Amino acid sequence: MSIDNESLIQMYRTMLTIRRFDERASQDFKKGLVPGLVHSYNGQEAIATGVCANLRKDDRIVSNHRGHGHLIAKGADIKRMMAEIYGKKTGYCKGKGGSMHIADFSIGILGANGIVAAGLPIATGAALAAHLEGKGRIVVVFFGDGACQEGEFQESLNLASIWKLPLIFACENNQYGVNTPYTYAIAGGDIPKRAAAYDMPTKSVDGNDLFAVYETTKEVAEKVRTGGGPYFVEYKTYRWSSHFEADTIPDLRPKEEIASWKKQCPILRLQKKLLETGILTEPMINDIEKQVMANIEQAADYAAASPLPEPEDAMADVFSA
Numbered sequence: 001m002s003i004d005n006e007s008l009i010q011m012y013r014t015m016l017t018i019r020r021f022d023e024r025a026s027q028d029f030k031k032g033l034v035p036g037l038v039h040s041y042n043g044q045e046a047i048a049t050g051v052c053a054n055l056r057k058d059d060r061i062v063s064n065h066r067g068h069g070h071l072i073a074k075g076a077d078i079k080r081m082m083a084e085i086y087g088k089k090t091g092y093c094k095g096k097g098g099s100m101h102i103a104d105f106s107i108g109i110l111g112a113n114g115i116v117a118a119g120l121p122i123a124t125g126a127a128l129a130a131h132l133e134g135k136g137r138i139v140v141v142f143f144g145d146g147a148c149q150e151g152e153f154q155e156s157l158n159l160a161s162i163w164k165l166p167l168i169f170a171c172e173n174n175q176y177g178v179n180t181p182y183t184y185a186i187a188g189g190d191i192p193k194r195a196a197a198y199d200m201p202t203k204s205v206d207g208n209d210l211f212a213v214y215e216t217t218k219e220v221a222e223k224v225r226t227g228g229g230p231y232f233v234e235y236k237t238y239r240w241s242s243h244f245e246a247d248t249i250p251d252l253r254p255k256e257e258i259a260s261w262k263k264q265c266p267i268l269r270l271q272k273k274l275l276e277t278g279i280l281t282e283p284m285i286n287d288i289e290k291q292v293m294a295n296i297e298q299a300a301d302y303a304a305a306s307p308l309p310e311p312e313d314a315m316a317d318v319f320s321a
């Protein structure tokens with residue numbers, strides 16, 4: 001294993017922060033404190049964490065509608081994230097964007113995105129910029145299995161491949177787009193095969209295994225960074241919650257299937273490994289839990305205490321062509 005103990009503990013902390021952040025956002029949504037939508041990342045934490053741990057600060061990511069985990073793993077400020085989700089003036093978009101528009105260019109976050117697959121062409125453009133710039137930056141775009149059905153997916157893979165761009169296509173195959181299983185929706189049922197058709201190397205890994213995610217991404221990122229062209233990685237996983245926190249769309253997935261995936265909890269799997277190897281102890285785990293919870297409380301208090309945007313702010317920072 002090529003990961004040092006400190007990095008492993010840091011990744012454990014990041015995964016727990018993502019889990020507790022989304023739990024809190026979901027609870028607050030149900031209390032009516034969140035004006036927009038919340039798409040929970042619960043169950044997928046190892047992917048954002050293991051991928052972003054291989055990125056430089058000036059590397060870029062492009063996220064999607066289920067983006068909180070990606071943003072936290074790339075280093076976003078959870079206070080400003082929470083404030084944005086609450087629609088407050090202190091949030092990343094001054095309270096006017098909500099969960100799906102959070103961006104922080106200063107740390108390479110080019111934005112979450114509410115339009116399925118719309119991040120792929122943005123990432124392709126950013127990768128072209130990185131390629132022309134020649135400073136060894138890479139770009140990662142996170143998207144789901146459902147996004148692979150969009151035209152932008154095909155166009156982006158093609159351009160990235162013919163131009164040999166430094167881009168990792170990180171497909172989080174959580175088995176469903178809302179309630180539609182990918183095995184039904186995707187002809188042939190094999191997502192990496194689609195990328196291979198664009199003459200791109202591919203890998204498929206257990207996205208609930210932090211070690212597999214980290215090691216695979218490390219190898220892939222090195223190739224992409226050193227001029228190897230784009231790479232497609234399928235991270236197999238499962239979302240624990242229904243599509244989003246509103247109950248307007250019922251969860252039609254089999255209850256036994258959800259329960260069996262919960263047994264593959266990425267955080268508990270990592271925790272077990274770290275306990276077995278003595279990298280973490282029970283008291284250390286309790287301490288991390290307390291620290292993470294305190295940070296989440298602080299972020300939620302900050303959001304709750306922050307002012308709403310003023311009506312006269314409505315047209316500020318609004319762009320149209």
Ligand SMILES: Cc1ncc(C[n+]2csc(CCOP(=O)(O)OP(=O)(O)O)c2C)c(N)n1
Pocket residue numbers: 065066114115116117143144145146147148174176177178243
């Ligand atoms: C272009 C477009 N079509 C449909 C939607 C509605 N929608 C939002 S998320 C989603 C499912 C996306 O599934 P997937 O890409 O697998 O991501 P997951 O939600 O599973 O993380 C759909 C259909 C949308 N936002 N944009």
Ligand SMILES: [Mg+2]
Pocket residue numbers: 144145146172173174175176177178
């Ligand atoms: Mg999906």
